[in-house]
Amino acid sequence: MTGLVRFDRVSVAVQGRTILRALSFDIREGEKAVFKGKSGSGKSTVLKTLLGVYPVADGEVRFAGRLLDRDTVSAIRACAAYIGQEPVLGADTVREALLLPFGFKAHRGKAPSTGRLAEILGRLGLAPLILDQHCSRISGGEKQRIAVARAQLLGKRLYLLDEVTSALDPESKRAVQDFFSDPALTVLSVAHDPDWIARCDTVFELQDGRLTAAG
Numbered sequence: 115m116t117g118l119v120r121f122d123r124v125s126v127a128v129q130g131r132t133i134l135r136a137l138s139f140d141i142r143e144g145e146k147a148v149f150k151g152k153s154g155s156g157k158s159t160v161l162k163t164l165l166g167v168y169p170v171a172d173g174e175v176r177f178a179g180r181l182l183d184r185d186t187v188s189a190i191r192a193c194a195a196y197i198g199q200e201p202v203l204g205a206d207t208v209r210e211a212l213l214l215p216f217g218f219k220a221h222r223g224k225a226p227s228t229g230r231l232a233e234i235l236g237r238l239g240l241a242p243l244i245l246d247q248h249c250s251r252i253s254g255g256e257k258q259r260i261a262v263a264r265a266q267l268l269g270k271r272l273y274l275l276d277e278v279t280s281a282l283d284p285e286s287k288r289a290v291q292d293f294f295s296d297p298a299l300t301v302l303s304v305a306h307d308p309d310w311i312a313r314c315d316t317v318f319e320l321q322d323g324r325l326t327a328a329g
């Protein structure tokens with residue numbers, strides 16, 4: 115496995131307040147990593163920094179060896195999926211949401227079949243009936259799994275996950291955990307859920323923007 119994401123003594127300030135302080139860590143391709151820590155400790159800020167949402171005030175962020183700049187952020191956004199706590203699906207029905215990117219030029223003509231949609235949904239613990247449901251009538255945990263399914267259909271291999279199992283029943287949670295155990299997928303996650311944390315290869319603990327433990 116080769117190094118994919120590297121933070122080297124990274125500090126990040128948001129609206130003049132320092133949120134991340136001299137943070138250093140490495141994520142290899144295929145690794146499943148999780149950030150845990152109290153609310154407000156800076157976990158989501160790590161993910162958003164990698165997506166170029168917040169500028170790096172000090173230190174270096176590298177992705178596949180490239181320093182984080184506009185081009186690198188574009189490359190990250192092309193191969194990564196950020197799944198927040200309430201993803202916006204941007205369509206009426208779940209089926210439309212899953213097929214939405216295939217209407218755009220980059221993916222035109224590559225729309226997946228209903229069988230393929232059902233197969234991916236099934237791996238995430240969702241029945242095919244959900245395809246015809248209205249996005250406004252599904253739960254936050256279902257929306258997150260639909261967003262994961264859409265990312266998978268697009269061939270995304272880096273997943274930035276913000277609390278994807280906290281709202282799930284045990285069976286659905288196991289399905290999501292098994293889905294992400296695929297060695298082809300790299301996971302950088304934020305979680306409080308002990309079951310999710312136990313399944314990750316690497317656990318980072320943040321306290322007031324500093325790394326206090328890694329293992």
Ligand SMILES: Nc1ncnc2c1ncn2[C@@H]1O[C@H](COP(=O)(O)OP(=O)(O)OP(=O)(O)O)[C@@H](O)[C@H]1O
Nearest residue numbers: 128129133151152153154155156157158159160304
């Ligand atoms: N856009 C913003 N403007 C101002 N402050 C922000 C912004 N985003 C984050 N912060 C602050 O940065 C700190 C860290 O936020 P962050 O969301 O990274 O924490 P977290 O550990 O993910 O918390 P939680 O577990 O509650 O999601 C918090 O004090 C938060 O208020």
